[in-house]
Amino acid sequence: MSLAAVIEGTREAVRADAANAAARFSVGHTLVPGTATTVDVRVRDHTFAVDEPATLGGADTAANPVEYALAALGSCQVITYQFWAAKLGVPLDSVRVTVDGDLDLHGFFGFTEGTRPGFNDVRVHVELTGPASPETYADLKRQVDEHCPVLDLFANPTPVTTTLA
Structure with a gap:
């Protein structure tokens, strides 16, 4: 299915019922037994590993969480460019x-209070x-910057609730 068909199909579904615009994503994580930092991740029918480099106590069997965050941003940018290029022709x-x-x-290590643990x-x-x-490409960039979901996560505060079971 082409991106243009996805765009039009989604537009019609949302026009018919605004509730069709709501999307929910869920990801499960489990520490691999016997490891200090290796995590199995399950997304729909896909699995992948997350680990830390040896310098941060891991076995370096996979990318670490902040590398995946950067990968998520870059991947979302590529997809959003493709999407908006198709939408705008x-x-x-x-x-x-x-x-x-x-x-x-x-x-991250708590060596200095007040130092942000995330990217600066x-x-x-x-x-x-x-x-x-x-x-034309500068206008496309403006559209992508305005509509890229992961860029939005990086650029704006997002409410997060954590619970302990």
Whole structure:
């Protein structure tokens, strides 16, 4: 199914009932027995591992959580570029995104109170190729920046509730 068909089908479903715009995602996580940091993750019918590099106490069997966060941002950017290019009719031959983030371990380890445990700077570098004008791609970037769900998570506070069972 083409992105244009997905866009139009979703528009019609939401027009028929606004409740169709609500989406819920769920991810399960389990510490792998006998390990200090390896986590099995289940998303729908997909599984993957999360670990830490040896320098942070892990076995380095997979990317770590902050690397997956950067990967989520970069992947969402690529998908959102494809989606909005299709929606706007912007010709796009390729999209390449690199995401870098800086983290101060003082916060994670609690070495310094008041130091944020999360990223203190994230940089997204986007390369687009295609026959459209630079102005057209600049407008596409504005649309992507306004509508990318994971970029929104990085850029704005999101209410989070944690419970202990």
